[in-house]
Amino acid sequence: MDIMKKVTAKLSVLIPYTAVMLLAGAQDAAAAGCPVTQAAIVSNAGSQSAKGTLSQAFIVPPAYEQVSGRLRFLSNEWPQYYGTEYNDTYLARLTAPGKVEIIASGNVNSSTWSSGLLGYNGATPEITYNTDLSGLVGKTVQLAYEVQDVGDTIVDSALAVDAVQILRTEQFVPVEGQGGALTGDATISGSFGQAVKLTFTNQNILGTTIAVKDTSPFGQTKESIILPQQSVTFTFSSFGEEPMGWNFDVSTNSDAFVVSYGVESTWTDGMPPNPCY
């Protein structure tokens, strides 16, 4: 197995870099109108610590509300070493004094795989995320994306990091015609923007659990506990031209479930379509 891994290793190092050389300058073809942006490919290739890291630390200004973005895990461990101890991992985390949040984590064996790209044998679906910055005004926050070798340092994996965005409070506007009361499992759907904020308030005299799932393929699920008369806000992001269709399944495993909800979004009726992100 080690010999096989060494052969694969040479390919894993050569192909990604070759691909990058061929792709250099692709941004020159960018059309006018939207910012020309790139994706970062963080790899454990050649790292003595068997780890690749991309991070940024910054002070949070008052208007920052969320960080959103998307990831794809790429690996040469798949498919040959899927299910083995060569189980490379990825991790995205947000840390600040008083707060640590695991934004995304996974490994080769826990992931769903499709055919590869950039010279990697396999790629996962897009993993979108949102993490909350409210309450961190004035604090130093670090956003870190990591990929680590496990079991060997021969075959490489990578994490593609894209569309890291700050969502500001003023970007969200209430969506008219949305909102109301729910007394059990339900669906909320509509044409919203790239970021959607759902706020639920518990109107019952008992606490309740709540889970909200973005039903798009590999969409996020967010869960919380809401005590009586308290609220919880979940923010979801997607990337593409707004408006875009959204569908959320709301569920609970509590018997007493009476919540009101409202929807805010970065796009609402009357705004022009926005193709940029």
Added chain:
Amino acid sequence: MLRLFVLFASLLSISLIPIQTHASNNGTAACETLPEPFQQLAIMTLDPAVGNPPQVGLCHRVANAEKHYAKEADDKAIQELEKYIAGVGKRGGKFVGESYAAALISEAERVISIISGNFEPETMAINGGVFGFNDKAPVGGAIVNVSFIESGSTFTATTASDGLFSISDLTEAGVYVIDVTTQDGRTGSAQGSLLETENSSSVLVTVDLAGSGAIYGTVYDESGQSVPAALVTAIFPDTDRKYSTTSSSDGSFALMNVHGDGTLILVGFKNDTGASGSTTGVLSSYSSQITRNLTINAPQTVNAEFLNSGFENGLEGWSTEGSVILIDRNLVFTTPNSGN
């Protein structure tokens, strides 16, 4: 004539002060790195939402208040902050939006209340639920212990029949670890964060019968010193199990009764500095006890705000380890952006 000259000279010197300051350092250097309780007010004052004027003048009010406060001249510090509030208020929304002006005034009043000793922190709550790992069913009668990692303060609650619990009237914030023991012997742990500016924190804990594995190690900082009171969390992505604990006074930690669910990611975190780090390991039926040390680092470079979100300026503002390269995003992500 002499009086006229003195008056003219005085007016000239007054008008020159802000100009010189502005020329030397944009006039706001004085309030860029103020300690608590002035830090947040200074940062809010420096936000682009505040025009100039009055930004430089307000900045100096905050800086002056801090100087007086440092010399224990509390009355003068409060006077400066009252002038700050008046300075914000009289702009009438012309140079500072009304909602932002209200936020500035509220924060200044909060600082005044701290200085005057009248500050009463709002109480906060940790709300949560305990559920079975396998059946996701709520677990009533479970004992919930909450421990803030920095202070070591502990609080206890018992879950109701619906599996929910609440610990209220908290005046302490920060990262905490929750340990749960159920009446039928299942255990579970989790971590959460309670911020000063939020009323509550919500956390879900899953419980299961004890596993036979253990993870041992020590948390170190970048200089090799052991780190006590650090959060240590083990994540098993294959099963989505998580375990949390706090390092002891010598920096060592032990996660016991862990299920050998394969590859794990170990994350370390220090509450007061935000320093963090991670490593990986494998825990299985063949290797049910492992030792993994963690090194945590505080950021070496801190940007004044988030920079270069789309990597349009290469890797400016970002720090890297290992290989990091940039490519056309459309080659990796399928949703097109009209800009690319």
